[in-house]
């Protein structure tokens with residue numbers, strides 16, 4: 330069925346950070362505190378976030394969370410540290426990992442969890458109902474779209490498992506996307522984040538679960554990112570480029586919030602978990618070969634090619650590879666330390682439920698192995 334729903338109030342553009350304290354005041358629960366989860370302490374000095382102090386000193390507690398892929402163990406630590414603090418609102422300021430930890434906490438408060446094992450069991454069984462509190466997402470990278478989705482990725486690297494804390498009642502109260510926060514990102518991170526957003530948009534366009542609204546948002550996201558990424562590569566401090574990356578990422582997030590992702594994300598997970606290829610780089614490397622695989626099944630492919638500013642499908646991979654090279658990222662799996670003998674095992678772990686089966690062309694281990702060989 331062709332439906333679309335997203336309840337997050339979105340604010341995007343330079344200066345919208347100033348709205349944080351009024352948004353927080355409008356949703357904060359009386360007698361409860363605000364947990365400010367930040368990537369880096371320097372964020373606490375930003376205008377807007379600094380103003381949260383006006384809500385009362387004892388009302389706001391802050392914690393720094395700086396891991397790049399949120400692990401179950403780390404979620405447990407933050408939960409254990411804050412569960413007795415009567416948190417009634419979480420404001421997560423950071424990349425996807427901070428936002429994913431922040432939104433997951435809303436599903437955990439109020440639950441009786443006595444160990445990390447309890448937490449693992451609860452997440453594996455998806456045994457969470459109405460969240461105990463709301464959250465506000467303030468991304469400092471332009472890519473994950475986590476501020477407008479209702480799921481969070483939590484890694485359990487020790488056991489080789491990736492969990493999704495997935496709760497349709499856990500959309501953010503608001504997302505505040507101010508490009509000034511992303512403007513100090515290193516170029517390599519800015520580009521890998523942009524490629525993540527590009528993959529969200531493209532996968533949303535061709536997903537089995539796609540819909541009219543997501544497809545429109547996806548095309549706009551791809552056009553925006555492709556049009557301005559060269560400007561970002563030439564001048565990493567360009568305000569215009571960062572504003573457009575933030576806009577493209579938000580549009581891509583809104584698109585895939587209703588469709589989820591497909592083969593690029595599915596195949597990428599073991600590349601990130603086992604070989605530490607940054608998420609955006611991994612999905613970016615897969616974008617070209619998956620586009621070519623899906624080509625016969627993509628409805629109305631011309632607007633998608635136009636959005637990528639190319640004429641032929643094979644040029645999508647070439648375009649992404651050129652972007653990665655200019656940002657200084659290796660563009661072949663072997664350059665990331667992967668051997669040819671490891672490809673079959675990576676292919677076997679590349680079928681993620683909810684992602685692989687959302688791809689318009691069937692993914693088998695053999696198909697994935699062939700894709701991996703093309704980027705080896």
Ligand SMILES: [Fe+2]
Nearest residue numbers: 473525529608
């Ligand atoms: Fe992603």
